[in-house]
Amino acid sequence: MKHFLAAYLVRKNIRRRLFRYLILVVSVAAAVGMQVSAALIDRMSRESLELGLKRLGADLVAVPAGLDAELQKSYLTGDAAIFYMDRSIQDRISGFDFVAQTSPQLFIKSLANAGCCSLWNIYLVGFDPDTDFTIKPWLAPRFTRGAERKIGADEVLAGAALGLEEGNTLRFYGQSFKVGGILSPTGMGLDRAVFIPIRSAYRMARESKTKAEQELDLSPDKISAVLIKLKAEKDGGLPAYRAAFELEQRIPEISILQPEELAMKIQQNLSTVLAGLRSASYAIWSATALLIALVFAMATNERKREIGLMRAMGATRGLIFRMIMMEALLVGGTGSLIGLLCSTGLVLGFSSLISQSLGVPFYQPGLGKLVPLSLTALALALLTGMIAGLYPALRASRMEPYQAIRSGE
Amino acid sequence: MAKRVMGIIMMLLGLALILTPWYLFPVCGRGRYAPKDPGIYPRHKCANTLKAETVLGLLTISVGAISLVRPRRKILIGSSAALLILSGLVALFPLQITGLCKMATMPCRMGTLPALITLSILMAIIGVAGIIQGRGWK
Numbered sequence: 001m002k003h004f005l006a007a008y009l010v011r012k013n014i015r016r017r018l019f020r021y022l023i024l025v026v027s028v029a030a031a032v033g034m035q036v037s038a039a040l041i042d043r044m045s046r047e048s049l050e051l052g053l054k055r056l057g058a059d060l061v062a063v064p065a066g067l068d069a070e071l072q073k074s075y076l077t078g079d080a081a082i083f084y085m086d087r088s089i090q091d092r093i094s095g096f097d098f099v100a101q102t103s104p105q106l107f108i109k110s111l112a113n114a115g116c117c118s119l120w121n122i123y124l125v126g127f128d129p130d131t132d133f134t135i136k137p138w139l140a141p142r143f144t145r146g147a148e149r150k151i152g153a154d155e156v157l158a159g160a161a162l163g164l165e166e167g168n169t170l171r172f173y174g175q176s177f178k179v180g181g182i183l184s185p186t187g188m189g190l191d192r193a194v195f196i197p198i199r200s201a202y203r204m205a206r207e208s209k210t211k212a213e214q215e216l217d218l219s220p221d222k223i224s225a226v227l228i229k230l231k232a233e234k235d236g237g238l239p240a241y242r243a244a245f246e247l248e249q250r251i252p253e254i255s256i257l258q259p260e261e262l263a264m265k266i267q268q269n270l271s272t273v274l275a276g277l278r279s280a281s282y283a284i285w286s287a288t289a290l291l292i293a294l295v296f297a298m299a300t301n302e303r304k305r306e307i308g309l310m311r312a313m314g315a316t317r318g319l320i321f322r323m324i325m326m327e328a329l330l331v332g333g334t335g336s337l338i339g340l341l342c343s344t345g346l347v348l349g350f351s352s353l354i355s356q357s358l359g360v361p362f363y364q365p366g367l368g369k370l371v372p373l374s375l376t377a378l379a380l381a382l383l384t385g386m387i388a389g390l391y392p393a394l395r396a397s398r399m400e401p402y403q404a405i406r407s408g409e
Numbered sequence: 410m411a412k413r414v415m416g417i418i419m420m421l422l423g424l425a426l427i428l429t430p431w432y433l434f435p436v437c438g439r440g441r442y443a444p445k446d447p448g449i450y451p452r453h454k455c456a457n458t459l460k461a462e463t464v465l466g467l468l469t470i471s472v473g474a475i476s477l478v479r480p481r482r483k484i485l486i487g488s489s490a491a492l493l494i495l496s497g498l499v500a501l502f503p504l505q506i507t508g509l510c511k512m513a514t515m516p517c518r519m520g521t522l523p524a525l526i527t528l529s530i531l532m533a534i535i536g537v538a539g540i541i542q543g544r545g546w547k
Binding site: 078161162163164191192345346349350352353356 | 519526
């Protein structure tokens with residue numbers, strides 16, 4: 001009964017001072033929203049990076065000298081990086097003792113008007129199905145049907161972000177290809193690429209003279225990159241940084257990209273933005289806690305007479321304390337729920353746009369990972385409301401009825 | 410004046426609905442994504458959504474204008490109900506009826522779709538608030 005009475009009084013009081021409470025709720029929502037956004041962006045990019053590096057599968061990637069930054073950008077954004085080097089470089093790299101496996105890749109940009117109205121300027125990556133160790137393991141399980149399947153000459157594998165389905169037909173440089181499988185998503189730029197068997201890519205280039213609107217000038221002795229897997233150190237291998245140094249020294253025509261460099265670049269891109277967002281949210285959070293404390297102290301002062309009368313009519317100290325604490329918790333709870341819903345919805349909804357603007361990859365976390373984050377934000381906001389409301393609530397509950405009525409007059 | 414606030418909010422939502430796919434979060438080939446050489450630019454599926462959302466925006470402005478000019482109980486409840494239906498259509502056109510481009514990184518999917526969904530949710534909230542407010546009027 002006491003709880004119902006306190007809840008009834010809280011409702012009445014909030015209705016009387018609706019505007020003031022709305023401002024408080026909006027402030028809490030802004031503080032929680034900023035905090036949750038920063039945490040979400042951080043988590044999504046870290047997860048994507050982890051998955052993307054696993055997907056890359058190679059310890060090192062060799063590209064023509066000086067073009068490693070181009071490849072780095074292309075892995076992050078999915079914008080085509082077009083460059084070529086001699087195919088013989090792959091054999092020279094394979095000749096090193098510390099190299100376990102190599103596989104070539106070929107980068108091509110599709111024509112602007114590539115047949116389908118909604119898929120154009122696609123990044124085509126030619127891979128060698130016989131030596132590949134980085135792409136096939138990432139075919140989404142439902143497409144592999146539990147068995148290792150050979151990729152046909154007229155088949156391609158599509159990145160998850162292209163919105164394609166198995167069996168769709170794509171047309172590049174006058175040739176039709178069937179989508180043979182979809183790769184599982186990582187949030188990295190390569191989710192927007194189409195992977196084509198390297199021999200089909202050379203054939204497509206050869207036949208483009210007669211079949212395509214624009215000829216694809218590509219000779220079969222050219223490749224764009226070599227993916228390198230190193231031997232384990234116990235089997236005579238070298239650490240990645242030493243192997244990269246060795247390769248760059250002995251083959252001056254190449255530059256080596258180490259996946260760790262990619263991770264560092266992403267961390268750099270993110271750190272400034274996240275630091276700004278976090279400092280702003282801490283500032284808003286402190287200001288909000290102060291604001292709640294101030295507003296409740298003011299409200300208690302304004303309501304001295306009312307509180308005195310309630311005490312004189314038999315309201316206990318506990319009821320007065322509960323009433324003010326309930327108001328503070330309600331402000332904290334409502335604000336944090338609004339902030340949480342809005343920030344989660346906006347960050348997840350605009351994730352591709354944020355990812356592109358910040359130059360970092362994003363992978364949307366599952367619900368299981370969002371729940372702990374949401375509960376922490378909610379608990380923090382409730383705690384803030386409770387701490388901010390504690391002093392005014394204690395002060396109000398300790399007032400003597402007679403003095404409260406006199407000083408409130 | 411207080412009775413006309415809902416009408417003004419509805420009109421602003423309608424205006425935002427028109428501006429979003431044209432300028433704020435433009436669909437492919439519009440606003441800041443306009444091609445330098447329109448000659449080779451293929452026609453995109455989202456162009457139909459652009460047209461549909463423009464019409465829905467105009468309808469939302471009209472519904473708001475009626476509430477603004479004649480702030481009566483029945484009119485507010487009626488226009489709020491209309492806003493609720495329009496909010497559903499705002500989300501349904503890009504998701505189901507006219508659709509958008511396939512690639513997740515096309516401007517219409519990255520910016521326009523989440524912005525339209527946000528607007529649709531806002532319209533639904535205002536619609537419900539309008540009905541509740543209208544029921545309280547005499």
